[in-house]
Every structure is written in structure tokens, then in C-alpha cells.
Amino acid sequence: MEAANAADAVLEVEGLTKRFESGDQIIEAVRDVSLTLSRGEFTAVMGPSGSGKSTLLHLVAGLTRPDAGRVRIEGTDIFALSDYRRTVFRRERVGLIFQAFNLIPSLTAEENILLPLLLGKRDPVADEVERLISCLGLNDVRRRRPDSMSGGEQQRVAIARALATGPSLILADEPTGSLDTINGRKLCETFRRLCGGGRTAVLMVTHNPAVAFFAERIVFMRDGRVVCRVERREFPSVQDLSRYYVSLLESEPQEVAR
Template structure:
């Protein structure tokens, strides 16, 4: 059978693009020490879309930052595309993030003076690589902006700016795309379009997407929803799921006694 597996069905033999094993993350020291992740072990399979949810302070963003190599855990290990991050020096880690990881954030992070195509090409140029014009144009075409290459962010809507950010994340053909509240700054209609795009990256291109979100409607587009509480995995639901079922589980976790 060609193409990615059907939504919500992942073979036991499917490659794990991202693997966290016993990850512990701490901030501060002494009386101010905070345990953000407390021995988290989880994998994210290739060609799947996972949503990570939890109340404020549950460790969602820390999990994403550790998984993406932005933060180093105090204990445990993280592997991306078969490469264990803990053994890498800063230069090698930077190269791995540049080549195998894509990032999409709530705040777009586009350079206002640059056009859409220049923003997409910028990470590669900063890395000393000369991006092929066809690759940049292809990434923008893939997100529906093939006719907006020379528009600056001020000439684009919020949804179009987020699509530029997604194209930028994809131009290096990464092993995984990490999205941190990618629809948090968008209205409901534009959010739906961005989620359609992320879903299509998985279903049509076999991309791996890990998305942190507080929105049950966004999480309902994922193949699985992972819930964190107090730095630990509290529950996991396979998709597809209705947003109200996700909201109910999230509410239960927020009100459950410790």
C-alpha cells in the first residue's frame, strides 16, 4: 500500500522519528527548583500528527523544547531521526536542528523587511547554504502561496504569515515539524485553514508533526492526543476524536486531585 498509513493507524514497525526516554527537566535551584518534566518517556512515529495538551505549567512547552533540542534535559535521552541528542556538541546540535527539525510558532517570527520567499530561504542562508529558488518556490506553493512570493509580511494576512512560517519549516525537508500553539494568534476560520495544512502535510506528504496546543478543536485534527499534568504523561487518547471529548478529558485532568 502506497502513502502514509490511514489516520489513527500506525504499524508497530513504524519508525519513531522522535523518542524521549526518561526525560527530566528542571529549572532553578534550591527552594526555587521546579521540575518541569518528571521522567517522561514517549515516542512520536513517522508520518503521524500528535497533539500535546495540559494545563498551564504542566510541561507542554518544555517537552517540545527538549524534544527539539532547544533545551537539554537534566536526565534521560532524546533522539531525533535515530540520532541521540545528548552526545552532540553545540555545533552538531545546531546543524541537526537546522537540517532535521522544522519549527512553527504562534508568533510567526518573520522578518518584516523580507519578502515571503526571502523569509523562507533565510534559515538556509544563515547556515551558509544557497537555497535553490525552485525549492523555496515549491515550499510556498505547497502552502498555497505560490503567487505571494514577493509579498512582505505587512502585505499578508495572519493566516498567510503563518503559512509562510510553515513553508520556512518545510524547505529543508525536516524529519519532524514542531508546532507551538500555531493557531493561537489566529481567528477560527484562519485556524481551520492552518490545521488543514498541517493535516495535509501528514496525510499527503508523510510528514511528522508534533503540536502543542490548548485548543481541543486543534487537537481533534491529530492522530493522538497526549495529556501532561505536573510534568508527567497523565493520559493519551487515540484519534480521530471529537473536540468535546478532548475538552472533557482535559477538564477532568485539571480538576482531578493530585
């Protein structure tokens, strides 16, 4: 795909690099990663454990500062903002679906979902909140607190909370990890619907080819690098995508794909 023109780009990542020191070792978790997401685009990131996927998402979310490179969200260089302004910016524009659900234990499911809207002093779009609660199958738990919900229910509440603000960019790290197949599919369909509206872009990490198959583009990471990018329509079936992924994992590390 052609690089999106800047006006259409929700996310522009350029030369992003992050190193961690661990004892006397330096781990390059993310190495010179560049990618662009236009409005309405749904991209999946696949890669083995330890390939840097979560670190990439934390960098893009502005939760971790890179050693090099830049992240622009709707044209704003997020690391040029003060910590406070970056936090507000994130709350207003970015929906985070990370592996820690971080629900507030004393609030019900519904209150957790509405919290970011209240913090941002924004009126909930009641229809959209109801739609999310219903699409994500949360009607029965809306008045319950997290400690009386299953892991999958908690994950779905965290998802509804991330989506209720109508973010421009959704960052999701293995969002179907605690979900059964049907709820996983519903979530992917929700991502598609939001992207189809043309306002939102989704960057989603997954190990699961059946989940990645919902995306339009798939970026493969290995050892901190993007090694390959494909259009999902190149693959007739999930099995084809799955075979391709396995062959990438089994091949020798490749040159960096740009």
C-alpha cells in the same frame, strides 16, 4: 498504540526531565517524559498553562539541554552532537513553529520562507513552496516585510518557513494561536497532508480541542508529566474530547501514564 519499532520512529523521547531554579525554588518543568512518534504520525499535546508543554518542545528541538533523559531524532541522539552539529541537524531535519516568529525584518515574506533552504544550500522544491504559500493564504503578502503584516500573517510565514525544508519532524507550539478559525483549520489540514505523505511526523501543542481533534493521538500533560494518552478516534466529536479534557483538569493529579 504499540511502541513503534525503532526503524519507523522519527522521534524517541526517553525519561526526559528538566528542572529550573527560580530563586530558592526548584521547578520540575518536565518530569520523566517518554514518547515515540513514528513516520506519518500526528500527535497533539494538551495541558494547562505551566504544565511543561513548551519546555518539552524546546528539549525535543535540542534548544534546551535536559537534566536527564534522551532525545533521538531519526536515530540520532541529539544531545550527543556538538552544539554546531545539533544546529545543522535541526535546520536540516526539524521544522520549528514556536510562539516567537523570529522573522527577519529586512526580508520579505517569501525571502523569509526561503532563507533556511538557502542557508542549507538546498534548492527549494518550487512546487512545495508555492503550495505552502497558497495553502496558508500568503499570496498577497509574499513581497511584504513583517512590519506590514498582521500577527496572523507573520505566524503563517513562520509556518511556511518551517515546512518549506521538508522536515522529518515538525514541532509546533500553539501554532494556531494567532490564526483565525479558517487559517487554523487550513494549517491542521496541511499537517495532516504532510503526515499522510508518510515522511513527516508532527508534535503539536495546543489548548484548543478543535485543533487537537485533527491529530491521531493526544498526550495530556500536567505538572510536567504525561498523565494520559488517547487515540483521537475514541472521541466521536470535538465536544467529547473537550469534555474529557475538562474532566482531566478537574480530577486529582493522577499517577504517571506510561
